[in-house]
Amino acid sequence: MKRIGKGSMATIALAASLTMLVAGCGSGGGSTNSSNGTGSNSSNNTSTTTTGQPVDGGTLTMAQGTKFNDELIPDMDASLYTANVVGYAFDPLMNIDKNLNFVSDLAQTWTWSSDKKTVTITLANANWSDGQPVTSDDVLFTMNYLASKAYNTTLQGQYGYLVGPVVGSTRIGNGKATSFASTGGFKKISAKQFSITFKTVDAAVLWSDISSIQPIPEHVLKNIPISSWNTASYDKQPTVVDGPYTFKQVNGQDSVEYTANPNYFQGKPHITNLVIKTVSPDVVPGLLANGSVQYVLSGLKPTDVAKLKQIPGIVVKTPPENGFSYLGIKDYLPEFKNYKVRQALEYGLNRQAMVDGILKGLGTPISGPLPPVSWAAATTADGMNPYNYNPTKAGQLLDQAGWKMGSNGFRIDPSTGKEANLTLSYSSGDPTVQAEAVAIQSDLAKIGIKVTLNSPMDFNTLASKVESNDKSIQMWLMGWSLSIDPDPRGLWMSTDAFNFERWKNKTSDQMINATWDAAAFNKADRKAALIKWQLYVNQRMPLIFLWAPDNVFAYSSKLNIPNKDFSSQGPLNIQDWWLTQ
The missing domain is CATH 3.10.105.10 (Dipeptide-binding Protein; Domain 3)
Incomplete structure (x- = not known):
C-alpha cells in the first residue's frame, strides 16, 4: 500500500491523523470512481487551472506543517513529510493520470507472460542528473536494497514488502543471496529492458508494489555498504537524482531548496527553483495571503478553509482523500x-x-x-x-x-x-x-x-x-x-x-x-x-x-497548473506548472 508518483503524497506514510493533509504535485491516491464524501471542489471564484502559454523562471515556495526526516534516499524513511521532499527528486516506475489510471513513468511499457508470473518492463530514455542513463542495473540495485537484510534489520526499513513477492526475496532477506539476478527473480534483457518473476500469480503486484519503486543510482551508491547509508552524505542530500528537481541545499529538517533538473527526461521544469519549508500550521494562511508561500503541502486545518476562501488570489479545493x-x-x-x-x-x-x-x-x-x-x-x-x-x-x-x-x-x-x-x-x-x-x-x-x-x-x-x-x-x-x-x-x-x-x-x-x-x-x-x-x-x-x-488544497492563483494535470487527489507533473511573473 505504497503511494506512487512525483510529489507530496508519493509514499504511503504515517500521516498526522486528524491534521488535514494536502496532496502535492505528485500522484495522489484515489480511484477512478467519484467520491461519496462530503467535501466539494470549490474555490473563491479564482481559476484553478491555466490555459495560457507557460513561461520559464521563478521560485515556487511550498509549506508543510511538520518537519521531514533527514533521510532522503527513497524508502529510508516512512514519513509522509519526508516523502514529500523525496518525491520531487526521484521518479517511480509508474505514475497516474488525471483520471487516476496507471500510466508510464520510468517504466515506458510492460507486458505479462502467458502464465502471469513474469512481467517484462522497458524503461524510458531517462538519465540521471549527472547525465548517466537510468538502466536495468539501477532497478535491480534498488530491488536488492529493498530486499536486503541490512535494510530490513539494521536500518529497520519498512518497504521490503514491495519486493517480497519476487522470486528470491526471502533468500536475500536472510542473507543467503545478495541479488535477484542470481535467484531467478530478475533478468536483465538489455540496458533498458528487464523482467521480474514472482513467486506466485499476483493480480495486484504490479500496481501495488513494483509501480512504486523509485530507482536509485547504482553508480553512486554501489561502493557504500547499505548498512551505512543512513549516515552517508548522499542520504542527507542526494547529489544525483532522476526526478524533475535536483537538491540544491537541505537545511536540516526545516527546509530544502531545489533547482530544475536540465536532464529530466520529461522535459526541464518551467519553474526554475523549488523550496519546501516547514512552518507552523497557525501561520500558513497568512503566508499564502502575503505571497511568501504559493502552495501548501500540509498543515492546513479545517477551520482555515472558510477564511482562505475569502482571500483574493487564493484557490481552495477540498476533494476527498484516499x-x-x-x-x-x-x-x-x-x-x-x-x-x-x-x-x-x-x-x-x-x-x-x-x-x-x-x-x-x-x-x-x-x-x-x-x-x-x-x-x-x-x-x-x-x-x-x-x-x-x-x-x-x-x-x-x-x-x-x-x-x-x-x-x-x-x-x-x-x-x-x-x-x-x-x-x-x-x-x-x-x-x-x-x-x-x-x-x-x-x-x-x-x-x-x-x-x-x-x-x-x-x-x-x-x-x-x-x-x-x-x-x-x-x-x-x-x-x-x-x-x-x-x-x-x-x-x-x-x-x-x-x-x-x-x-x-x-x-x-x-x-x-x-x-x-x-x-x-x-x-x-x-x-x-x-x-x-x-x-x-x-x-x-x-x-x-x-x-x-477531505484533502485541503490551497495555492496562489499565480501558480498555473494545466487542466490535464489536476486530478481529484491533487495536481500532477510539477514539470508542467509555471508561475505568472
Missing part, C-alpha cells in the same frame, strides 16, 4: 483482545459529530479499511455495518465482554479486576488533533470507559514509538494515506511492517490472498474478494475507524 484517520489500539493487549470491546468503541464514538464540529464537515465517517473514493470500497448495500453512533449498543457489547459498570460510573476491566483506564497518545502542533482527542475521551466516558490523555508529543516521536511497539503507547491517533490500488498488503497481513495494531488473524490473511490470486486478474472478481475481506474487517474491527478526511 485515506483514513483512525484510533489505533494494540489488539494483543488483554483490554482489546475481545472484538466486542473493539466494536463497542466504534459504536461509542460520535464520529459524524466530530466531522461536523471539528473538521467543519470535511470528511466522511467510515467503518472499514477502504475509503469511499476507492473503486473497491464496500458499502452498506454489500453488508457493511456503518456503526452509527449508538452508546446503548456500545454498553450492551461491553456488558457481554464482561466490562461491568463500577459504582463510580466507570467500567471494570475483566482482565485486571480494576477500573479500566485507557491511555491515548496523539501528536502536538495542531489544535484540531487535541480537540479530537478530547472528544474521544468525552464520548468513551459516556459508555463508562475512562481515558487518560498522555501529553502530546511531536509527530516523529509518536510515530517512532508506535512503530517500535513502545510499551508506553496503548491507544493513539494517526491516519493512513493509501495507494491508488486497494491491495491490503503492507498494512493488514499479520506480519506486515505497518500492521501497528499487531493484528494477527489467519482468516484475514487468507481473504487477502484471495484478492490477488489468479481469479483476481478479473477486476470484478477481485472487487468481490476485496468486499468479502472488508466485511470481515468491519466485523472484527482491528482498529477503530474514524473517517476518510
Whole structure:
C-alpha cells in the first residue's frame, strides 16, 4: 500500500491523523470512481487551472506543517513529510493520470507472460542528473536494497514488502543471496529492458508494489555498504537524482531548496527553483495571503478553509482523500483482545459529530479499511455495518465482554479486576488533533470507559514509538494515506511492517490472498474478494475507524497548473506548472 508518483503524497506514510493533509504535485491516491464524501471542489471564484502559454523562471515556495526526516534516499524513511521532499527528486516506475489510471513513468511499457508470473518492463530514455542513463542495473540495485537484510534489520526499513513477492526475496532477506539476478527473480534483457518473476500469480503486484519503486543510482551508491547509508552524505542530500528537481541545499529538517533538473527526461521544469519549508500550521494562511508561500503541502486545518476562501488570489479545493484517520489500539493487549470491546468503541464514538464540529464537515465517517473514493470500497448495500453512533449498543457489547459498570460510573476491566483506564497518545502542533482527542475521551466516558490523555508529543516521536511497539503507547491517533490500488498488503497481513495494531488473524490473511490470486486478474472478481475481506474487517474491527478526511488544497492563483494535470487527489507533473511573473 505504497503511494506512487512525483510529489507530496508519493509514499504511503504515517500521516498526522486528524491534521488535514494536502496532496502535492505528485500522484495522489484515489480511484477512478467519484467520491461519496462530503467535501466539494470549490474555490473563491479564482481559476484553478491555466490555459495560457507557460513561461520559464521563478521560485515556487511550498509549506508543510511538520518537519521531514533527514533521510532522503527513497524508502529510508516512512514519513509522509519526508516523502514529500523525496518525491520531487526521484521518479517511480509508474505514475497516474488525471483520471487516476496507471500510466508510464520510468517504466515506458510492460507486458505479462502467458502464465502471469513474469512481467517484462522497458524503461524510458531517462538519465540521471549527472547525465548517466537510468538502466536495468539501477532497478535491480534498488530491488536488492529493498530486499536486503541490512535494510530490513539494521536500518529497520519498512518497504521490503514491495519486493517480497519476487522470486528470491526471502533468500536475500536472510542473507543467503545478495541479488535477484542470481535467484531467478530478475533478468536483465538489455540496458533498458528487464523482467521480474514472482513467486506466485499476483493480480495486484504490479500496481501495488513494483509501480512504486523509485530507482536509485547504482553508480553512486554501489561502493557504500547499505548498512551505512543512513549516515552517508548522499542520504542527507542526494547529489544525483532522476526526478524533475535536483537538491540544491537541505537545511536540516526545516527546509530544502531545489533547482530544475536540465536532464529530466520529461522535459526541464518551467519553474526554475523549488523550496519546501516547514512552518507552523497557525501561520500558513497568512503566508499564502502575503505571497511568501504559493502552495501548501500540509498543515492546513479545517477551520482555515472558510477564511482562505475569502482571500483574493487564493484557490481552495477540498476533494476527498484516499485515506483514513483512525484510533489505533494494540489488539494483543488483554483490554482489546475481545472484538466486542473493539466494536463497542466504534459504536461509542460520535464520529459524524466530530466531522461536523471539528473538521467543519470535511470528511466522511467510515467503518472499514477502504475509503469511499476507492473503486473497491464496500458499502452498506454489500453488508457493511456503518456503526452509527449508538452508546446503548456500545454498553450492551461491553456488558457481554464482561466490562461491568463500577459504582463510580466507570467500567471494570475483566482482565485486571480494576477500573479500566485507557491511555491515548496523539501528536502536538495542531489544535484540531487535541480537540479530537478530547472528544474521544468525552464520548468513551459516556459508555463508562475512562481515558487518560498522555501529553502530546511531536509527530516523529509518536510515530517512532508506535512503530517500535513502545510499551508506553496503548491507544493513539494517526491516519493512513493509501495507494491508488486497494491491495491490503503492507498494512493488514499479520506480519506486515505497518500492521501497528499487531493484528494477527489467519482468516484475514487468507481473504487477502484471495484478492490477488489468479481469479483476481478479473477486476470484478477481485472487487468481490476485496468486499468479502472488508466485511470481515468491519466485523472484527482491528482498529477503530474514524473517517476518510477531505484533502485541503490551497495555492496562489499565480501558480498555473494545466487542466490535464489536476486530478481529484491533487495536481500532477510539477514539470508542467509555471508561475505568472
